[in-house]
Amino acid sequence: MAAWHALIRGHGGMMRKLEAELQAAHGLSLAAYEVLAHVSEAPDRRLRMSDLTTCSQLSPSGLTRLVDKLVRDGLVERVRCAADARVVYAALTERGLEQLEAAYPTHLRGVRAHAIDRWDRDERDTVACALGKLADLPPH
Amino acid sequence: MAAWHALIRGHGGMMRKLEAELQAAHGLSLAAYEVLAHVSEAPDRRLRMSDLTTCSQLSPSGLTRLVDKLVRDGLVERVRCAADARVVYAALTERGLEQLEAAYPTHLRGVRAHAIDRWDRDERDTVACALGKLADLPPH
DNA sequence: GCCCATCATTTGCAACTGCAAGTGTCTGCG
DNA sequence: CGCAGACACTTGCAGTTGCAAATGATGGGC
Incomplete structure (x- = not known):
């Protein structure tokens, strides 16, 4: 229980x-950062909404609205899929890529400072393993 | 990074x-449950708003509104402090105590099933220790 | 070729949150 | 005493989120 x-x-x-750090330095929420990061790692820097839903912590509707905002901010574009008109890709814009690359060091430094650097190797490994066991995919 | x-x-x-489980079984959000639990553990089953803010994951305004809701639901009462009129206690009602006692087994079972039981003793200890290191008190 | 179940995504809506500003109270210093 | 500044809490407001329902599209069975 103490662990919990x-x-x-x-x-x-x-x-x-x-x-707070990401917001202050780059005007990005953590959720927005993570979406940008996932998209940037995908082939052609674009990802289907449903795939984003799977890898993000958001419900489909939450994701739709976050992408709305990213589109308003010019960081992402919606691209309809030619093969299946139901699907929409979120595609990183040039500006989105720049923003992500600017935010990346801040985020990395934050994760290190507030988490990883506070653990020794053994703790890192155990945390990764133990927390990994909690992740049977969630029904949002 | 994998750990993160x-x-x-x-x-x-x-x-x-x-x-989801707590909501389905008892109509309580996790935040509400935790507030009730903290209050129930305090002397006289009442706790100052500011102390609740400290031990909960909520901002002061968030807590005010959650307590509003708990008062509406009859689980908690606001009690003004005689010694300092600025201070308000959240005090568990009879009904609040019953509700909490009803929800407790559900919650405990959930925590076990979704977390603790998935770890061995060593993982539990390491998680408690490693995650404990992240908790210098937050500026909400 | 037509329909129905299914799928991917979006929208209406209501709930929850935090920030900044407001209210009322206390306390110490002149 | 009286008041400036700190404190405990609450409110106005705007942003974020999820659920359920709506929209539009696909595809298999007949």
Whole structure:
């Protein structure tokens, strides 16, 4: 139970700090950053909405609205799929790529400072393994 | 970095499941449950708003509104402090205590099923220790 | 070729949150 | 005493989120 409380508090505190830093330095929420990051890693730097839903922490509707915002901000474009008119790709724009590359060091530094650097190798491995066991895919 | 991703995903998935179960079985959000639990553990089963803010994951305004809701639902009462008129206690009502006692087994079972039981003793200890290191108190 | 179940995504809506500003209270210093 | 500044909490407001329903599209069975 102590482990559970530590998980709640630790996670919460870390997330708030990361979020605040990213917001202050680049005007990006953590959710937005993660979407940009996922998209940038995909082939052609574009990803279907449904794939984004799977790898993000958002429900489909939440993702739709976040992408709306990213489109408004010019970081992403919606591209209809030629083969299947139901699907929409979120595609990184030039500006989106620049923004992501600018934010990346901030984020990496934050994750290190607030999490990874506080653990030794053994803790890192155990956390990765233990937390990995919680992740049977969620029904949003 | 793998550890970090596992943390995000694992935590998110677990929380969604706990939240859904608690909601379905007792109509309580996880945040509400945690507030009730903290209050119930305090002397006289009442706690100052500011102390609740400290131990919960909520901002002061968020907490005010959550307590509003708990008061509406009859689970908690606001009690002004005689010694300092600025201070308000959230005090558990009889009904609040019953509700909490009803929800407790569900929650405990959930935490076990979705987290603790998936770890061996060593993982539990390491998670508690490692996550505990992330928790320098957050500026909400 | 037509329909129906299914799928990918979006929208209406209501709930939850945090920030900044507001209210009322206390406290210490002149 | 009286008041400036700190404190405990609440409110106005705007942004984010999820659920359920709507929209538009596909594809298999007949």
